[in-house]
Structures are given as C-alpha cells and as structure tokens.
Amino acid sequence: MRPPVARSPHSSSPALFERLAEVGRARAAGGDEAVVLYDRHGVLVVRVGDVVVKAHQADRDGGPPLERRMRVAASLPALLLPPLDGPLRVDGRVVTVWPYGEPVSPDAVPWEEAGRLLAALHTCPVPADAPRWGRPARVGRLVRRLPDGPEAAEVRRAFATLPSWIRAGGDDRGAEGATPHRLIHGDWHLGQMVRTGEGGWRLIDVEDLGRGDPAWDLARPAALFSAGVLPPGDWARLLSAYREAGGPAVPADGDPWRALDLPARTLAIQIAATCVISARADGRPLDGPERALVDTCRRISEAGPGMT
Numbered sequence: 001m002r003p004p005v006a007r008s009p010h011s012s013s014p015a016l017f018e019r020l021a022e023v024g025r026a027r028a029a030g031g032d033e034a035v036v037l038y039d040r041h042g043v044l045v046v047r048v049g050d051v052v053v054k055a056h057q058a059d060r061d062g063g064p065p066l067e068r069r070m071r072v073a074a075s076l077p078a079l080l081l082p083p084l085d086g087p088l089r090v091d092g093r094v095v096t097v098w099p100y101g102e103p104v105s106p107d108a109v110p111w112e113e114a115g116r117l118l119a120a121l122h123t124c125p126v127p128a129d130a131p132r133w134g135r136p137a138r139v140g141r142l143v144r145r146l147p148d149g150p151e152a153a154e155v156r157r158a159f160a161t162l163p164s165w166i167r168a169g170g171d172d173r174g175a176e177g178a179t180p181h182r183l184i185h186g187d188w189h190l191g192q193m194v195r196t197g198e199g200g201w202r203l204i205d206v207e208d209l210g211r212g213d214p215a216w217d218l219a220r221p222a223a224l225f226s227a228g229v230l231p232p233g234d235w236a237r238l239l240s241a242y243r244e245a246g247g248p249a250v251p252a253d254g255d256p257w258r259a260l261d262l263p264a265r266t267l268a269i270q271i272a273a274t275c276v277i278s279a280r281a282d283g284r285p286l287d288g289p290e291r292a293l294v295d296t297c298r299r300i301s302e303a304g305p306g307m308t
Contacts, residue, residue: 024048062094101194115241
C-alpha cells in the first residue's frame with residue numbers, strides 16, 4: 001500500500017500517476033514507493049527509488065527533435081544527466097526516464113558551479129545533429145493567455161516593445177542572424193540543476209536543448225536581477241564565475257547588457273505573464289516578487305524598445 005499523494009485541483013490524473021509509477025518500478029534499483037516530484041502545467045514527474053519518470057506536456061513535440069536532444073544529453077554525461085529510456089508512449093503521453101538527482105537547496109545555492117556549468121556547455125563542440133533551439137516562442141503563448149486586468153495590461157504593453165520576430169514566435173536569430181550558435185540549454189534556471197551520487201552538478205530537462213545564442217541561458221537570472229528579485233551579490237557570483245570559465249554569452253569584461261538586454265527583457269515579460277496567470281488561477285493577489293516583475297514590465301513599456 002502506497003501513501004496518498006497530495007494533488008492540486010490542476011494536477012494530473014491518478015491513472016497517469018500509476019502508469020508512471022509502473023514504468024519507474026520496472027527500472028528502479030530497489031523500493032517501490034512512488035512520489036510526485038512535480039505536477040504542474042501539464043507535466044507530471046514521479047520518482048521511484050533512484051529513477052525519475054516524466055510525462056511531458058501533451059502539446060510538446062515528442063518525436064525526432066526530442067530523440068535528438070536526448071542523444072545529445074547521452075553524449076555529454078559530464079554536463080547533462082543522461083537518459084535511461086525514452087521517449088516512450090504511455091497512455092498517449094510522451095514519457096522519458098532519468099536517474100534521480102539531488103536538486104539545488106535554497107539554503108546553499110551553487111551560483112559559481114552554475115556559472116561554470118553553463119560556460120562548459122556553451123564552449124563544448126556543438127553535436128552535428130543538435131536541433132535548433134525553438135524559443136523564445138513561449139513568451140507570446142503566455143501573453144496570449146493573459147486574463148483581463150491592469151496587471152495583464154502592463155505585461156501586454158511591455159510585450160509590444162519586443163522585436164517582431166519574438167512577438168511572432170520566431171527563432172533566436174533575430175533580424176540579422178549574426179550571433180554564432182552554441183549548444184545551449186534553452187530554459188535554464190536553478191531547478192534545471194541536480195547533483196548525482198557520483199558528485200558534480202548536471203543539467204536536466206532537455207526539451208529546449210539545441211543550437212542557439214547562449215545569452216538566452218542567462219536571461220532568467222538577468223531578468224530577476226533587473227527586477228530586484230535576485231540579489232546583486234548572487235547575480236555577481238553567477239556572472240563572474242561564467243566569465244572566468246570563458247563563457248561566450250557576454251564579453252569577458254565590461255558591460256554585459258548589450259548581449260543580455262533583449263533576452264532579459266523578454267524573460268522579465270514571460271515570467272511576469274506566468275505570475276499574473278498563476279495568481280488569477282489561484283484567486284489571489286500578486287505577491288511581492290510577482291509585483292516587482294509586473295513593475296518591471298511597466299518600466300520596459302515606458303522606456304520603449306531597447307537594444308536589439
């Protein structure tokens with residue numbers, strides 16, 4: 001008998017949980033207790049012993065591009081957690097299987113290790129079959145889902161200042177396509193790092209892994225720093241370690257914002273849109289950090305288009 005799992009009103013079905021648990025038990029090295037690690041936004045992640053089973057969003061491409069991304073992860077085990085199995089089809093959902101890794105603790109955030117890990121990813125040779133990064137299309141999808149209200153209006157006004165190739169859901173090349181492509185994670189934040197029993201940090205969640213502009217991997221922390229949500233000292237630790245390790249997303253010294261301005265503005269708008277949607281779904285007001293991101297959107301719209 002397994003203990004009940006707490007589920008939110010928007011959680012996945014119990015049947016899907018049981019199917020993922022079955023897949024995990026078939027691969028686990030011991031223990032049959034299944035635990036939900038994540039169950040939001042159409043994604044369900046279940047742990048069974050030392051195995052993690054993930055059901056991907058139903059609208060994400062689970063075909064050849066994901067297969068290629070998983071092959072890239074398997075070829076770079078010093079940087080990316082290598083898969084155990086998949087993509088599989090389980091009850092109509094795309095499912096992948098991975099080793100369990102210890103997540104980042106909020107009490108001991110490894111900013112320097114994060115900077116060095118991203119720099120190592122960005123400077124490694126790009127595998128020949130690595131697909132093109134498919135972002136930043138997500139920001140447009142979120143803005144289109146915004147409800148009515150003053151906070152949503154602030155986010156929409158900021159979104160209107162972004163270049164047309166982002167508003168239209170284009171790729172990361174921009175108008176000129178002059179930025180050299182590197183291997184990038186494509187959706188980096190601290191939740192995308194785990195430490196395995198063998199030691200060392202690895203990147204997880206490869207759905208956006210591919211060839212692209214490495215500045216986008218620094219976009220989320222840059223956006224949070226600009227909004228006053230990420231403390232300056234933490235941003236400095238990440239950026240300094242990245243530069244010292246030879247990360248190519250920003251110049252080795254001097255002003256990094258010519259490279260980071262557009263990605264940071266885009267991610268500030270994307271995160272703010274997520275905050276507004278989540279707050280409305282939960283029937284609550286914005287909290288302090290969420291309000292700070294909406295205020296950042298107001299400053300973006302007042303400033304107009306920035307560097308591109």
